[in-house]
Amino acid sequence: MRALAVIDGTASDAPQQARALASFLRAGEHSAGERSRAVRGGVVHSAAVHSAAVHRGRVQAETLEAETLVFAGLAADREEAATLAPTSAVRLVRVPAWRRDLQVGYLAEIHAAGGPDLFLFGPGRVGVELAGRLSRRTGGSVVSGVLDVDLQSDHLTARKAVYSGYLRARFALTGAPLCVSLDAAWIDATAASGRGELDRPRIFSEVVLGAAEAAAEVVPPVVSDVEMLAAASASDLVNADVLVVAGRGAGNRAGIERAAAAAQRMGAAFGVTRPVAMNGWAPMDRIVGVSGVRTAARACIVIGASGAPAFYWGIERAQLIVAVNLDDRAPIVSQADVAIIGDGVSVIEELARLAEQRRPG
Ligand SMILES: Cc1cc2nc3c(=O)[nH]c(=O)nc-3n(C[C@H](O)[C@H](O)[C@H](O)COP(=O)(O)OP(=O)(O)OC[C@H]3O[C@@H](n4cnc5c(N)ncnc54)[C@H](O)[C@@H]3O)c2cc1C
16 A cells, blocks of 8 residues: 655644654554565665554554655755655655645645555644545545554555544545544654654655745635624523423434424423534534533423433433433433323424413413
């Protein structure tokens, strides 16, 4: 597999990017050497495997042929910029600072010209942004913050931390190019720079992007329109008299909107479970549970939610819990004071209708 390690030398964390990529490539070389002795000579030069790198993550690779692209500032010293590279072969691209658009555009051109299978980025916000934007631009696939990878000739599986580090998940990437950014655990603090004991870097290409614009001080507008929005607040959920919470059982965004409208007709506050917000069916500030708010409502009506512990923590202080669920074995049914077995959205709409009927006037 051909890899291009990309370092944004214009960013303040360039040394950390370089060290992480160096650790990764050393681990990859070690793995390939162990399994097939197939690392192609002269591309990745580093004799020793850092034991620290092996503790941080695993790289399984049949073959890994890598070179480095360093984005350097327009006035940066070329030799100094190149020493960031963890490989001998270096492409140097001069670019004004903060021009991620130019960086991504250039990487997309490399891909279009038959570039590498794998674009590899360092940890942190730079790597996450470049990997995500490049995959979007090229139609490739992306995973950020990887701990371990298994590189095959046509696909990659990667392990990364998810749910705030509570779980490790494995992802399979197949769409080319593969765009991967590393977890910060790959930063090898024992290496002085990305190069370790490498020979002098060989800059085999050097291009300059955006110099004319920079000279003319033409700064393309990053933000063209600004609208001030009131800061979101979840205090209505915390202090609600009656709170309706809808879960994934509402089915889709339309179901959530129907439930929210019914809650409003009842004069109740409206919250959701985390998957509902993660699906983009409701704003994140509506989440009830350990990732959101904990309510002490007088009555909490939960529709289409299973009652997972991370959610239940958010409602357990409510004085009365009513659950509406199709499954009479769902945990929420035994957690609730009152359970209704039925369709969540239909039941809440019926409750709203009854509440409107009873309202004086
Ligand atoms: C670190 C961490 C933090 C988390 N924090 C939160 C958090 O703050 N809040 C949170 O909610 N989750 C949180 N979660 C996720 C949590 O573990 C559960 O995955 C989540 O609460 C499940 O959401 P749900 O009940 O909407 O979906 P599901 O578990 O899929 O349950 C859907 C329920 O709807 C029922 N149903 C299906 N169709 C209908 C219908 N037509 N009518 C009525 N019922 C129906 C099903 O029987 C089922 O019981 C967290 C997880 C982790 C790992």
